[in-house]
Amino acid sequence: MSEASQQSRTDAAIEVLRSRRSGHNFDASEDIDEETLEAIVEDATLAPSSFNLQPWEFVAVRNDDRLDELVEIANGQEHIAEAGTAILVAGHTTPKTADRVFDEWVEAGRVDAETGDAMREQTVAGYESDRAGRDYAIRNASLAAENILLSAHARGLTATPMTGFDFEAAAEFVDLPDDAIPVVLIAVGPSGGDEPERLPRRDVEEVLHYETF
Secondary structure, three states: OOHHHHHHHHHHHHHHHHHHHHHOOOOOOOOOOOHHHHHHHHHHOOOOOOOOOOOOEEEOOHHHHHHHHHHOOOOOOHHHHOEEEEEEEEEEEEOHHHHHHHHHHHOOOOHHHHHHHHHHHHHHHOOOHHHHHHHHHHHHHHHHHHHHHHHHOOOEEEEEEOOOOHHHHHHHHHOOOOOOEEEEEEEEEOOOOOEEEEEOOOOHEEEEEEEOO
């Protein structure tokens, strides 16, 4: 790749990062198509993941009546229905993908069978406490959720993440299995126009620390 091409890619990526907003203004007369939704979720699955376990699931709600129900679960946030699509991002609290993933490590020649077995045992042991399992779920699913936000913005769509909803009711609403927890709810859809100016962000000088806090 030429230096100019690389710079163009860098500039485009940074522009997406710096111009992304958590929008609330959707065009309720339009919906994203299924192909676009699947492409956004594919982008989500490319997020960083501990040991490549990919402990995430995505439940898309698009039916109008169910979106209305979801608005109630989310404390009346009407933009969920206006967006036309809501994605509940969930995380596994158990290492349910470990066998498959570490077999893939071995098959790809990244590690030998003995090392793969040792990594599997270590990873499974790391999930033994409820706190550890919950941390893994939230950490990995949150990374995937950020990819959804960036992918949607890059495609000219509006997306906003929410944690202001009844987590237990949401899990029941989409029939999550017992070993998965809701992490974040994302409304995504065509933009309905301009959003308010971004509120101030803390300066780098305030939040960046070298060596120690």
